[in-house]
Amino acid sequence: xxxxxxxxxxxxxxxxxxxxxxxxxxxxxxxxxxxxxxxxxxxxxxxxxxxxxxxxxxxxxxxxxxxxxxxxxxxxxxxxxxxxxxxxxxxxxxxxxxxxxxxxxxxxxxxxxxxxxxxxxxxxxxxxxxxxxxxxxxxxxxxxxxxxxxxxxxxxxxxxxxxxxxxxxxxxxxxxxxxxxxxxxxxxxxxxxxxxxxxxxxxxxxxxxxxxxxxxxxxxxxxxxxxxxxxxxxxxxxxxxxxxxxxxxxxxxxxxxxxxxxxxxxxxxxxxxxxxxxxxxxxxxxxxxxxxxxxxxxxxxxxxxxxxxxxxxxxxxxxxxxxxxxxxxxxxxxxxxxx
Amino acid sequence: xxxxxxxxxxxxxxxxxxxxxxxxxxxxxxxxxxxxxxxxxxxxxxxxxxxxxxxxxxxxxxxxxxxxxxxxxxxxxxxxxxxxxxxxxxxxxxxxxxxxxxxxxxxxxxxxxxxxxxxxxxxxxxxxxxxxxxxxxxxxxxxxxxxxxxxxxxxxxxxxxxxxxxxxxxxxxxxxxxxxxxxxxxxxxxxxxxxxxxxxxxxxxxxxxxxxxxxxxxxxxxxxxxxxxxxxxxxxxxxxxxxxxxxxxxxxxxxxxxxxxxxxxxxxxx
Numbered sequence: 022x023x024x025x026x027x028x029x030x031x032x033x034x035x036x037x038x039x040x041x042x043x044x045x046x047x048x049x050x051x052x053x054x055x056x057x058x059x060x061x062x063x064x065x066x067x068x069x070x071x072x073x074x075x076x077x078x079x080x081x082x083x084x085x086x087x088x089x090x091x092x093x094x095x096x097x098x099x100x101x102x103x104x105x106x107x108x109x110x111x112x113x114x115x116x117x118x119x120x121x122x123x124x125x126x127x128x129x130x131x132x133x134x135x136x137x138x139x140x141x142x143x144x145x146x147x148x149x150x151x152x153x154x155x156x157x158x159x160x161x162x163x164x165x166x167x168x169x170x171x172x173x174x175x176x177x178x179x180x181x182x183x184x185x186x187x188x189x190x191x192x193x194x195x196x197x198x199x200x201x202x203x204x205x206x207x208x209x210x211x212x213x214x215x216x217x218x219x220x221x222x223x224x225x226x227x228x229x230x231x232x233x234x235x236x237x238x239x240x241x242x243x244x245x246x247x248x249x250x251x252x253x254x255x256x257x258x259x260x261x262x263x264x265x266x267x268x269x270x271x272x273x274x275x276x277x278x279x280x281x282x283x284x285x286x287x288x289x290x291x292x293x294x295x296x297x298x299x300x301x302x303x304x305x306x307x308x309x310x311x312x313x314x315x316x317x318x319x320x321x322x323x324x325x326x327x328x329x330x331x332x333x334x335x336x337x338x339x340x341x342x343x344x345x346x347x348x349x350x351x352x353x354x355x356x357x358x359x360x
Numbered sequence: 361x362x363x364x365x366x367x368x369x370x371x372x373x374x375x376x377x378x379x380x381x382x383x384x385x386x387x388x389x390x391x392x393x394x395x396x397x398x399x400x401x402x403x404x405x406x407x408x409x410x411x412x413x414x415x416x417x418x419x420x421x422x423x424x425x426x427x428x429x430x431x432x433x434x435x436x437x438x439x440x441x442x443x444x445x446x447x448x449x450x451x452x453x454x455x456x457x458x459x460x461x462x463x464x465x466x467x468x469x470x471x472x473x474x475x476x477x478x479x480x481x482x483x484x485x486x487x488x489x490x491x492x493x494x495x496x497x498x499x500x501x502x503x504x505x506x507x508x509x510x511x512x513x514x515x516x517x518x519x520x521x522x523x524x525x526x527x528x529x530x531x532x533x534x535x536x537x538x539x540x541x542x543x544x545x546x547x548x549x550x551x552x553x554x555x556x557x558x559x560x561x562x563x564x565x566x567x568x569x570x571x572x573x574x575x576x577x578x579x580x581x582x583x584x585x586x587x588x589x590x591x592x593x594x595x596x597x598x599x600x601x602x603x604x605x606x607x608x609x610x611x612x613x614x615x616x617x618x619x620x621x622x623x624x625x626x627x628x629x630x
Contacts (some may be wrong), residue, residue: 024492027488027492031488035482115457115459242473242476242481245470245473246470246473248457248459248462249456249457249459249470249523250456250457252417252422252451252453253451253453253456253457255420255421255422255442256420256421256422256446256449256450256451256453257446257470257471257473257474257527258441258442258443258444258445258446258447258473258474259442259473260442298461302461302462302463302466303459303460303461303462303466304466306481
């Protein structure tokens with residue numbers, strides 16, 4: 022039925038996307054192995070494999086199983102969540118500047134975390150509190166943004182900016198009145214760090230992230246249709262508002278999970294989808310899984326860089342430090358590409 | 361799912377029964393009735409703000425009607441699933457959102473989405489064949505791997521027409537499809553529509569500003585004035601100098617030519 026030339030092209034395109042996926046998975050695995058073997062104590066490959074099989078030096082086993090593996094897994098979860106939530110939000114709003122910061126999700130999490138941390142003694146509740154704050158803020162933004170009948174996208178962004186600014190100012194006030202010895206802890210959290218993340222956090226947040234990523238990939242085809250604009254998507258038989266709420270909820274869940282684990286780690290959600298588009302074009306069936314893989318890879322790598330020096334950096338500082346020049350480079354490449 | 365059937369059935373593909381609605385709280389369209397035979401071409405004409413585009417948006421579910429019903433092939437689109445409607449009804453809006461870095465083939469492929477079950481990930485071979493046929497129909501074969509944003513206005517319009525055709529609709533609605541096109545592309549697009557109308561008995565509803573194109577291509581013309589139907593019928597009977605002075609507020613001559621009745625505007629009536 023199909024012309025052989027066309028058939029060939031379709032097969033070639035599918036082969037290409039499969040091989041990119043495989044390459045990204047291999048890159049992530051290599052990055053994880055590297056992150057597990059390096060740090061204040063570096064392992065050789067034999068050290069690593071014997072410690073992995075719970076043999077040999079017991080100190081190495083403890084370092085690997087109690088410190089590095091959970092931290093790498095946390096890094097994978099946070100990076101994948103940030104990458105994919107950024108990609109979903111950018112697609113949903115048809116705006117390449119959208120991420121969880123623009124939509125007020127992060128500021129909701131930030132405010133609750135700052136409140137808890139500056140009171141003191143409530144440290145344990147920070148992940149849960151940040152998660153609740155992120156979900157509440159995103160619900161607030163969506164309910165404002167979806168109130169009208171028309172132009173939902175623009176409203177959502179404006180609502181996000183307004184809520185962000187409002188919550189951010191309260192956060193600053195709280196920080197000003199906080200006791201001085203608590204400010205450092207709050208700042209650390211605000212910049213974003215994976216320091217000391219263990220199995221407990223992984224077990225708590227991991228299932229949500231896995232479910233949200235699976236749902237995101239399952240609904241990625243709808244993002245392709247939404248990309249045609251609300252009117253065309255309606256004509257294509259989609260329930261636009263319902264899909265927007267659903268995808269928005271998935272993105273919020275991902276962003277909230279990431280924030281609850283590592284604090285406010287910026288730039289991954291913004292930059293990663295931009296880079297991925299160079300690989301995947303504008304097909305969200307590819308952009309979403311690729312963004313999760315690349316995001317995970319980037320965050321594990323950035324966290325490794327943080328751990329290499331004598332003083333440990335917060336991972337958010339490294340992602341912002343590396344992210345901004347890369348972002349500028351991507352903008353330059355895009356503007357040149359379309360000109 | 362229960363689907364309501366239109367009791368007064370004749371052979372109509374699209375039947376609009378007393379529909380009301382619009383953007384503001386006071387609906388522009390109030391109780392409009394229209395009936396389209398399968399394979400016919402209806403043009404909606406009228407001055408600015410007379411509700412032409414609103415009617416198309418009410419039919420295509422972009423605006424929810426306040427009252428009344430739209431029957432597509434005898435079934436109410438309000439009780440049918442949106443997806444079932446989208447398999448029969450396509451709409452080419454006046455303004456299109458051009459997605460970035462999307463090739464013509466990918467764009468047209470999205471037109472298959474009403475036919476895909478939610479779990480279907482890739483286009484099937486049948487879908488790919490339909491997409492290819494629609495791209496050929498609008499003569500964009502050479503451009504199928506180009507990005508839509510890099511195409512000229514006329515080519516873009518044809519790419520979006522291919523997107524609508526990929527839905528394999530029975531009824532195609534077009535909102536001012538010729539607005540941004542020069543006279544060559546205008547005729548090319550309308551000739552293409554005429555061919556689809558005749559060969560595949562595609563039912564077409566166009567909103568057209570250009571009265572002479574409306575009279576030339578459509579079987580029937582509906583004249584709208586302030587949200588209600590002024591007159592409807594074949595071009596020869598509808599397009600009169602009385603109607604033009606009453607609805608469009610112009611003095612005009614109407615002459616018979618070999619491409620049908622044509623309007624020559626003389627002067628506006630103050």
